[in-house]
Amino acid sequence: MKETIKIQNVSKSYGKKVVLRKVDFTIEQGNIYGFIGPSGAGKTTLIKLIVGMDVPDSGSIHVLDQKMPNLQVLQNIGYMAQSDALYTQLTGKENLLFFASLYKLRKTEMNERISYAARLVNLTDDLNKKVAAYSGGMKRRLSLAIALVQNPQVLILDEPTVGIDPELRLSIWNELIRLKTEERKTIIVTTHVMDEAERCDYISMVRDGAIIATGTPGELKERYDANNFDEVFLYAGRKGK
Numbered sequence: 001m002k003e004t005i006k007i008q009n010v011s012k013s014y015g016k017k018v019v020l021r022k023v024d025f026t027i028e029q030g031n032i033y034g035f036i037g038p039s040g041a042g043k044t045t046l047i048k049l050i051v052g053m054d055v056p057d058s059g060s061i062h063v064l065d066q067k068m069p070n071l072q073v074l075q076n077i078g079y080m081a082q083s084d085a086l087y088t089q090l091t092g093k094e095n096l097l098f099f100a101s102l103y104k105l106r107k108t109e110m111n112e113r114i115s116y117a118a119r120l121v122n123l124t125d126d127l128n129k130k131v132a133a134y135s136g137g138m139k140r141r142l143s144l145a146i147a148l149v150q151n152p153q154v155l156i157l158d159e160p161t162v163g164i165d166p167e168l169r170l171s172i173w174n175e176l177i178r179l180k181t182e183e184r185k186t187i188i189v190t191t192h193v194m195d196e197a198e199r200c201d202y203i204s205m206v207r208d209g210a211i212i213a214t215g216t217p218g219e220l221k222e223r224y225d226a227n228n229f230d231e232v233f234l235y236a237g238r239k240g241k
């Protein structure tokens with residue numbers, strides 16, 4: 001199995017606050033890997049370090065065999081942040097065109113990718129509206145489409161389905177599962193939605209900047225003697241467990 005992401009002994013502080021403590025893990029190609037944990041646990045910080053938006057104080061991060069941060073590797077990472085970074089005075093389509101133009105895509109491929117990404121998030125009919133007129137959920141969907149537009153090997157999605165209705169959420173998850181199975185993409189998600197956590201191949205539970213448990217959803221339920229993932233989350237969130 002090919003290692004897509006390798007995190008070795010990574011620590012990070014902001015001022016005196018230690019946000020990540022000696023984090024170590026590996027993600028192999030073709031897996032969906034979920035991070036769950038209480039608010040403020042360090043999930044977004046970890047993701048930002050993987051994407052290369054910030055650097056660890058110690059330890060190292062490799063994505064696709066390259067040490068991060070690395071501009072070349074960014075071509076192969078689709079990143080969806082928690083807050084939307086969109087041009088609100090442009091239309092949805094213009095946003096997609098702008099972001100797609102940052103990558104090495106031929107014109108026909110670019111148009112195909114834009115149609116695919118818009119269809120996936122059910123925005124095809126709204127592409128010519130200005131983003132300023134989009135609802136919160138539509139902006140999330142556009143951000144997800146942007147993360148997918150350049151057909152990256154690695155997808156890193158920070159709470160991708162917040163504000164998205166259950167039906168569309170299901171179709172997005174079906175597509176994520178198809179992408180990992182058929183196209184061998186590697187996908188990281190953070191989530192507070194426990195039925196999404198159940199769909200991941202592996203879950204890491206993050207608390208106080210450390211990974212306190214990693215396993216398949218089944219293994220974690222067994223470990224915490226829990227009936228469902230809500231219980232796993234609650235037990236793992238309690239200190240001393």
Ligand SMILES: Nc1ncnc2c1ncn2[C@@H]1O[C@H](COP(=O)(O)OP(=O)(O)OP(=O)(O)O)[C@@H](O)[C@H]1O
Nearest residue numbers: 014017019037038039040041042043044045046082
């Ligand atoms: N740039 C920064 N400067 C100072 N403190 C920061 C910075 N970024 C994050 N933090 C702090 O680091 C801690 C972890 O934040 P982070 O956003 O990684 O948590 P999270 O697990 O993603 O939470 P949530 O589930 O609410 O998104 C928090 O206490 C936060 O206030």
